[in-house]
Amino acid sequence: MKNLKPFLTITAGACTLVSSAFAVVIEIDTSYVVDVGNANDSTTGGLYGAVNYGYYIGTYEVTNSQYVSFLNSTAATNAHGLYNTDMSSSTDGGIEQSGSTGTFAYSVKPGFGNKAVNYVSFWDAVRFTNYLTTGGTESGMYNLGEVTNSTNKTITRDAKQWNAGGVAIASEDEWYKAAYYMGGSTNAGYWPHAHQSDLITANDANYSLNVGTLTDVGNYDDAPSYYGTYDQGGSVWEFNDGIVGSTVGSKGTRLLSSFRSRLNLSSEHSNYGFRVSSLTPIIPEPSTYAVIFSSLALAVAIMRRKGRRSL
Numbered sequence: 001m002k003n004l005k006p007f008l009t010i011t012a013g014a015c016t017l018v019s020s021a022f023a024v025v026i027e028i029d030t031s032y033v034v035d036v037g038n039a040n041d042s043t044t045g046g047l048y049g050a051v052n053y054g055y056y057i058g059t060y061e062v063t064n065s066q067y068v069s070f071l072n073s074t075a076a077t078n079a080h081g082l083y084n085t086d087m088s089s090s091t092d093g094g095i096e097q098s099g100s101t102g103t104f105a106y107s108v109k110p111g112f113g114n115k116a117v118n119y120v121s122f123w124d125a126v127r128f129t130n131y132l133t134t135g136g137t138e139s140g141m142y143n144l145g146e147v148t149n150s151t152n153k154t155i156t157r158d159a160k161q162w163n164a165g166g167v168a169i170a171s172e173d174e175w176y177k178a179a180y181y182m183g184g185s186t187n188a189g190y191w192p193h194a195h196q197s198d199l200i201t202a203n204d205a206n207y208s209l210n211v212g213t214l215t216d217v218g219n220y221d222d223a224p225s226y227y228g229t230y231d232q233g234g235s236v237w238e239f240n241d242g243i244v245g246s247t248v249g250s251k252g253t254r255l256l257s258s259f260r261s262r263l264n265l266s267s268e269h270s271n272y273g274f275r276v277s278s279l280t281p282i283i284p285e286p287s288t289y290a291v292i293f294s295s296l297a298l299a300v301a302i303m304r305r306k307g308r309r310s311l
Helices: 064-074 122-134 159-163 172-180
Strands: 015-017 026-028 030-033 055-058 095-098 105-108 154-158 167-169 237-240 261-263 276-278 293-297 301-304
Touching (some): 026 064, 064 095, 064 122, 122 276, 172 237
Antiparallel strands (some): 030 055, 154 293, 237 301, 261 301
């Protein structure tokens, strides 16, 4: 099954993640990843890519418009630093803040609405997924308990929330399979690059070792992955929930499926972003949830290479 996407609103290609607890509706376009029970990628040591369930993953990275909706519902005081002032002061940031503590309001800079949100930390991404799951920031898919930055670098994905259709930060295997798997069977193999190719050129991805100009999501890749995702080989680095050692490489090798990198969970930079995943495009009512934990120890957050090229 290829490029299967939910169409739950009149906006083509978009699915609306909805809960009655939410102050606003945030639309997330998703791609459905199947071929359940695929093997790991043998070309990268047989460690990544196997997923034994079908799931939805963001077709694109989370955008400034989506993140602004989240901020306006949760960050009137910016208690947990969900907004970084670099989003406004930097030419690469796409979000403005107005008002004062308790009445902060947020808006998208002109022309930045459909660009990937940046200057976010792993913990900002966690709170975004919690909001999509329950309408709050401190509990949902992950339980934070008002701790802005976890000191023990450990967090849990709530198994019952996940199984009920809650939203998570894409795991490394979910991200890897969506990006590189050839699809169509459970032993199809993997592409080295996320646009179904063995090779990559400057026209295939928006990347660079230096900060450049972000393009709109989905507006640069010549081709999507097999499952219809975009920008997994360009734009920003994306947090996911794996553990990795230090890795280096040139901008060409950093776009390969074999490349992995690491950073501090609290880091917020111009080329850091994320995308989400879920078992369903629909967010269940928060009242259906109970707390059952599935531990995901996190010493550092995986970052798959998402460099940028100045245009």
